[in-house]
Amino acid sequence: MCIERVNCFDFRDICITEFDEIYEKFGSCSTPLSKRPRVSTKGVSGTYADLFWRSNRLNGVLECTVPCDSWAFHLPHPDEIALSQFIAHPEGARHTMLGSPSDSLIWHSVYDVSDMALVVRYELIQKLLSESELDSLFSSSTIGKRRDMDIKELRLISRFFYELLQRCVSDVEGFSRVAFDECVSDGLAQLTQLTLRSAYVSPKIINRERILTRALDYVRQNYRTEITVRDLVDYAHTTSRNLQIVFKNQFGVSPLQYLRQYRLIKFHKYLAELGSVTEAASSSGLRHMGRLSDQYRLLFGEKPGDYVSRLRESSFSPENSCCCGHCLV
Template identity: 25%
Template sequence: MAGEPRHARPTDLGASRVFSSSNPEEIKALIDLSGQELRWTPRARDNGELRVTQFGRLPVTGLARISFSSHETLFDLDAELRVEEPEDVYVVHLPIPGVQHPVPDVNGEEIQSPHAILGPDEPHRWTRLRNATLMTLSIQGSDFRAALADRLGDTPATRLRFNPEINTADPGIASWVQLAQTYLHLSRSGFAAASPLTDSHLRQALLYGLLDMQPHSLTDAMTDHHVRAHSAAVTKVREYCEDNAAEPITISELAAASHTTVRALQRAFRRELDTTPMEYLRQVRLAKVHAELIAIGKGEIRGTIAEVAANWGFYHQARFAQSYRQRYGHLPKRTVRD
């Protein structure tokens, strides 16, 4: 029945009904308030319904979005909705599995993937609104700018633009979508609201994960910066190993010397040198031993093979001899003898 909007509270602990009505005038008034355009000519007074539910603790008025908010919108309209996102908001569309969802198109082309992200200056329209439900995550542009400044060292001068289609055939993207659905489930249950720290970590993972996984206008800049940062880390560690090879060194010390994390350093070494930081250190030490054994063979310095090996951290003679032979093709005593 048409009449006053229904605001009954849903049973979901973390959800609050923002709007519910089958009154055409009320539905159009809400759409107008949000700054969108609804092309709809009801055939009868009770010809449709719009229901909006927000998940999480923060309040919302009408369809106004807050930083990183989540909504479920049920459409039951023979209509077309023309949408232009607010000036600084990006909206991720997450259809509910097994439920019909609205289909967006940008510049007259339907987005083939049911998952999408649309941002400022990307007007689009939603069709197939009859008995359709859509989950959305709304993320403020300021959140993305802060994350990009963290990654790039400075706030980008150009606006961030995502590829609107979210391709879940990519395993990384599929994992991100699963995480987003988990976040929506927790928000809906009230768990995230009851655990602010959990909520904060999930939001951060979603924000940075979307920047890392979904192609966008600054992907190349992020990749270039990532490679430069890791190359600098590898260079610092190589220099550190050369200068301190005789000292007891741990992987944590190498990471600290390069101002990066252990995992990031290991990835950088594997990508650029196809080895690990500690294996690289072992090879530096073997080279130091080799140079001293040559000097002993020439009579330039005095010492035994065992002494030289121990000075460079090789205390197990059998394992040292095996490593030396793998590197130089013969045992250490041959280097001294030759």
């Protein structure tokens, strides 16, 4: 009896054009070809699933078009750096960790950080999940968030798939498609349940999002006036401790530190519009001028007076002269 073997490949330091040829059936695309980045990639193709690993020497955005009969999961390499990058990955409709049929799975590729993609035929997922779970999984493709995943369980699942891929590539003769698909089924059952749980938004998370939304609304409406933590607490209907936790989790700073930075960004924009440090400071709610110059330089790389002088000397508009990255805020 002939056992159908898995189809494996293992290429090191190949050109991105060759890489795209390997991924041609998924319509893979990457950074401009003129950059000629080098990548290392491995892959295994079974009957119901394809598992890919890649590491590269580029920072860019990768896109994989999911076949109409499949789902695609973006997975990190199980090491700490890759896991951290995965959790910190941008969220949004086009940056989800789960790609639905005929959609695109898009993620940022970080220099020298490995990641994986698992493409699974719908037929296999149907065997693992009930109809209600399938509906929930479909919803998860847009609402599931990496930051809500259990990091310990994610590490175990990632290690499982990475070790499976390594075994297949190093021992092609020892793995049949049946054996590979069975292993994928085991890992996929854990992965789908983890994904479904990450899409569940607990009342605590909803409450924290409400607190953050109200606090930010208050800042945007009242940044020109004096704002205290008590003002934010009262407006957000929360406690000082909860407010601190929400801002630390979202921005890594306290509410007052966030307010200071927000005012500095407004101050920068008013400098271009008003051409006066004093007027710009007053319009942005900055009352204490003592450390303003140093704080501004720390954020924008020059003193406010130097920025105003440069604008006056230039022959082009403030919008075209500024490349700070904050003026679009």
